[in-house]
Amino acid sequence: MSQVISKPALRRLVELWLRQGKRVIAPVQIRPNLVSYQPVRGPEQVALEGFVRPLNSIKEVVFPRHEKLFQYRVRGKQIDLLPAPLPDVEQVVLAARPCDAAAFPILDHVFNWDSRDAAYNRRRELTTVVTLACTEHDAHCFCTTVGSRPDDPRGSDALLLEVSDGTLEVRCVTDKGQSLFAGQTEASARTGRAGPGPERRADLELIGPLLERAFERSEWPAWTNRCLGCGACAFGCPTCHCFDMVDEGGPTCGARVRNWDTCQSGQFTLHA
Amino acid sequence: MLQPLRETCRRLLEDGTVQVVIGYGQAVRAVEPYPVFITAPDDVGQLVWNEQCRTNLVKYLLRKEIRALGKPAIVVKGCDERALVVLEQESQIDRSQVVVIGMACEGMAEPRCEVCDAHQPRFADVTIGQTANEDQPAERRYAHVRQFLEQPLSSRIAYWKAELERCVKCYACRQACPLCYCERCIVDKNRPTCLDSSATLKGNFAWQIIRSFHLASRCVGCDQCSRVCPEGIDLRLLNLSMAQASETNFGYRSGTDPEAELILGHYSQQDQENFIR
Numbered sequence: 001m002s003q004v005i006s007k008p009a010l011r012r013l014v015e016l017w018l019r020q021g022k023r024v025i026a027p028v029q030i031r032p033n034l035v036s037y038q039p040v041r042g043p044e045q046v047a048l049e050g051f052v053r054p055l056n057s058i059k060e061v062v063f064p065r066h067e068k069l070f071q072y073r074v075r076g077k078q079i080d081l082l083p084a085p086l087p088d089v090e091q092v093v094l095a096a097r098p099c100d101a102a103a104f105p106i107l108d109h110v111f112n113w114d115s116r117d118a119a120y121n122r123r124r125e126l127t128t129v130v131t132l133a134c135t136e137h138d139a140h141c142f143c144t145t146v147g148s149r150p151d152d153p154r155g156s157d158a159l160l161l162e163v164s165d166g167t168l169e170v171r172c173v174t175d176k177g178q179s180l181f182a183g184q185t186e187a188s189a190r191t192g193r194a195g196p197g198p199e200r201r202a203d204l205e206l207i208g209p210l211l212e213r214a215f216e217r218s219e220w221p222a223w224t225n226r227c228l229g230c231g232a233c234a235f236g237c238p239t240c241h242c243f244d245m246v247d248e249g250g251p252t253c254g255a256r257v258r259n260w261d262t263c264q265s266g267q268f269t270l271h272a
Numbered sequence: 273m274l275q276p277l278r279e280t281c282r283r284l285l286e287d288g289t290v291q292v293v294i295g296y297g298q299a300v301r302a303v304e305p306y307p308v309f310i311t312a313p314d315d316v317g318q319l320v321w322n323e324q325c326r327t328n329l330v331k332y333l334l335r336k337e338i339r340a341l342g343k344p345a346i347v348v349k350g351c352d353e354r355a356l357v358v359l360e361q362e363s364q365i366d367r368s369q370v371v372v373i374g375m376a377c378e379g380m381a382e383p384r385c386e387v388c389d390a391h392q393p394r395f396a397d398v399t400i401g402q403t404a405n406e407d408q409p410a411e412r413r414y415a416h417v418r419q420f421l422e423q424p425l426s427s428r429i430a431y432w433k434a435e436l437e438r439c440v441k442c443y444a445c446r447q448a449c450p451l452c453y454c455e456r457c458i459v460d461k462n463r464p465t466c467l468d469s470s471a472t473l474k475g476n477f478a479w480q481i482i483r484s485f486h487l488a489s490r491c492v493g494c495d496q497c498s499r500v501c502p503e504g505i506d507l508r509l510l511n512l513s514m515a516q517a518s519e520t521n522f523g524y525r526s527g528t529d530p531e532a533e534l535i536l537g538h539y540s541q542q543d544q545e546n547f548i549r
Contacts, residue, residue, distance in 0.1 A: 139302035
């Protein structure tokens with residue numbers, strides 16, 4: 001037996017979450033051929049089908065592109081530092097792609113490996129990730145090559161899978177997922193299915209030894225010369241996590257903020 | 273057209289006219305063509321030409337890694353070619369040191385192709401293929417921006433807020449733009465900071481407005497910025513609006529006349545503004 005939820009019931013749940021004051025982030029169809037993870041204002045905005053991947057990643061729900069670290073105020077010779085308040089809004093990520101969700105456990109390591117990043121961890125605690133297994137893939141997909149698959153539950157609190165009758169199977173992965181869907185699903189004899197996923201394109205085990213032999217090969221510039229040095233790959237990547245810190249404001253008050261940064265930028269890590 | 277293109281490039285490389293050809297290559301049809309830099313005559317088989325060659329390759333002429341490869345030939349469409357005209361007017365390229373291979377283009381199924389009047393390249397050294405250039409009246413070329421401007425101010429502001437909310441400041445628009453060539457962009461000036469580097473709505477408005485102003489009367493409408501924007505922001509709309517202003521107020525269309533005087537890059541003693549004198 002599986003647990004299922006109908007799509008209208010899922011949309012009613014979205015409405016409930018929004019009424020409870022939660023922030024709901026889901027794929028939104030902005031215009032034809034353009035789907036982006038965005039905070040939704042209503043359940044009708046959630047796009048559950050008709051696209052392969054949203055154009056951005058969902059790392060932003062736990063690692064915003066812009067975040068205040070503290071504020072400063074200068075009065076005469078006195079400088080006050082005011083800590084930025086920690087986030088306190090619960091969030092639900094709905095219909096994330098499994099490849100996006102799989103990034104969360106990786107980011108967890110990065111933001112906790114030597115010091116615990118307070119804002120990141122707070123956001124992570126406040127976030128429940130509901131993933132929708134992929135039924136389609138395109139020429140750019142490569143999850144199977146990196147050890148994942150269209151119904152990979154890594155990083156998800158609950159995983160949804162399309163059932164042939166149009167409902168969604170709900171597989172709760174963590175307690176957070178359980179409590180989000182408690183009492184909202186029905187038992188069914190049918191189970192959901194993901195698509196087959198893209199063909200495996202390479203054996204990752206071989207890449208290490210291959211690179212050792214090919215590190216200095218003259219063919220590389222043919223590839224690297226195409227790169228124009230923008231940050232689109234890093235900013236769209238669910239696991240790229242570099243940030244820069246800057247002071248914004250004037251001589252009497254302002255804030256120290258952190259902004260996404262990218263190793264592709266010419267000024268990356270060039271500190272004064 | 274592919275065979276003549278490859279033969280032309282082979283000849284140019286073989287007789288030493290150029291050392292590198294900047295063109296399009298493609299591994300599989302499902303993935304868009306990408307730039308290739310052919311240095312050996314026997315590699316011309318990597319070149320492709322099809323209705324997916326949307327990218328404007330002109331930016332690569334300015335990249336120091338590409339310049340280091342020697343004298344280039346570049347494959348352009350009639351629309352891309354306009355960027356070369358502006359770069360020459362602005363003294364960024366020596367046209368005699370570039371072989372321009374113009375491709376007759378029937379359109380790449382992009383919005384700008386619907387109002388294209390540059391199917392047939394006009395300034396290329398070698399032109400491959402033959403097609404006709406149709407006249408496109410200004411009202412057709414600027415229809416997209418005119419329709420937008422018919423909306424009330426409040427809806428336009430709401431539109432740009434929603435669009436620019438998504439901007440992550442990856443600067444792909446700048447990096448891919450053939451006419452953004454400043455060695456140090458104003459957003460990278462941080463001692464002191466000229467512009468908010470934050471990707472907030474305020475910072476994003478500041479960035480896109482500044483970029484649009486810096487491209488005013490210069491942008492050739494190749495749409496490369498819109499194409500590379502990872503957030504799908506319709507930057508074309510901003511550019512069209514500036515192009516319309518320059519054509520309406522100064523009768524000037526960038527990149528269409530190599531002899532024309534630049535609006536922003538030219539002054540005369542007779543100009544009425546005092547700061548000129």
